[in-house]
Amino acid sequence: MMDQQQSPDLPTLDPGITLLETDERTTGALHSLVLDRLLVDDGTAVWVDARDEGSTQPLARIAPNTRVLERVAIARGFTPWQHQSILRDLRGELDEETPLVVLPAFDWFYRSDDVTDAQGERMLAAGVDLVAEVAEREGVPVVLTRTADDRFAAPLDEAADAVVRCEQTAFGPRFAGEDFETLVYPLGDGTVQTTLAYWRRVLAARHPAVAVEATPTEVTTRGAN
Numbered sequence: 670m671m672d673q674q675q676s677p678d679l680p681t682l683d684p685g686i687t688l689l690e691t692d693e694r695t696t697g698a699l700h701s702l703v704l705d706r707l708l709v710d711d712g713t714a715v716w717v718d719a720r721d722e723g724s725t726q727p728l729a730r731i732a733p734n735t736r737v738l739e740r741v742a743i744a745r746g747f748t749p750w751q752h753q754s755i756l757r758d759l760r761g762e763l764d765e766e767t768p769l770v771v772l773p774a775f776d777w778f779y780r781s782d783d784v785t786d787a788q789g790e791r792m793l794a795a796g797v798d799l800v801a802e803v804a805e806r807e808g809v810p811v812v813l814t815r816t817a818d819d820r821f822a823a824p825l826d827e828a829a830d831a832v833v834r835c836e837q838t839a840f841g842p843r844f845a846g847e848d849f850e851t852l853v854y855p856l857g858d859g860t861v862q863t864t865l866a867y868w869r870r871v872l873a874a875r876h877p878a879v880a881v882e883a884t885p886t887e888v889t890t891r892g893a894n
Contacts, residue, residue, distance in 0.1 A: 679702060680702070680844050682702060682769060682810040683810055684804070684809060684810050685804050685805075685810065685831065686800065686801065686804050686813065686828055686829050686830050686831075687812045687813070687829065687830065687831045687832070688813060688815070688825055688826065688829035688831070688832045689813070689814050689833050690818065690832060690834040691814065691834075691836075692835060692836040692837045692842070695836065695842050696727075698842060698844075699722070699771070700728055700731050701731055702812060703716070703741070703771055704732050704737060707737050707740050707741070707768065707769070708737060708876040710768035712740065712764070712768045713740045713768075714767070714768055715759070715769075715770050716741055716770075716771040716772075717746075717755050717756065717759065717770070717771070717772050718744065718745045719746075719773055719778055720777045720816070723741075723771075723773065725738070733873040733876055746778070749779055749784050749788075749789070749792055752778045753792055753795065753796055753799075756800060759799065759803050760806070763803070763807055763809060767807075768809075769809070769810050769811075770804075770809055770812070771812055771813075772800065772811065772813035773813070773814045774814055774816050775793075775796070775800075775814065775815055775825060776815045776816055776821065776822045777816050779793040779796070779821075780817075789821070793821070793822075793824060794824045797824040797827075798828075804830075831847065
């Protein structure tokens with residue numbers, strides 16, 4: 670079992686927009702950052718889902734105490750227009766205690782066959798503007814991911830106040846940013862697999878006071894407006 674001294678650090682999500690870039694081999698990085706924040710701060714995180722990234726299963730498997738899942742409110746749309754509608758209403762979902770806004774696979778809807786390339790580009794840019802306005806006016810940390818690093822997703826680079834990368838190494842996953850780098854310590858035979866169980870061990874080591882068994886619960890969800 671990973672003890673607190675062996676537990677790698679996780680980056681702090683500051684107010685503004687953080688773009689999380691993940692290695693294709695890395696699983697659960699976004700979920701671990703969200704839960705780590707909730708285990709430190711009060712309030713309910715607002716998660717605007719895409720590509721079913723907000724599935725209850727990975728969150729429940731990572732959480733050292735499943736009661737924390739009650740503090741994740743997930744909004745789901747099923748089309749680019751519904752996703753954009755949720756973004757327009759995003760400010761109304763936040764309060765003074767909202768610790769985090771989560772926007773996984775932000776570009777996914779706008780790459781779909783439901784819209785032309787030109788429409789998708791316009792809607793993506795408009796969505797980024799909406800999120801940037803929320804981050805600036807509300808002073809809340811916003812973490813987002815994208816499905817591909819290409820010209821189409823360039824507005825996300827331009828809007829990001831910080832970029833954090835999580836990549837696989839010989840010893841396990843490593844977070845790295847302009848002012849941060851995770852030092853990953855090997856366990857047992859000197860290897861660490863990037864699995865949901867790994868992130869659960871990390872969070873349990875970082876937050877031992879809440880790392881107890883609890884009755885599984887569902888994440889709060891709502892549909893598109």
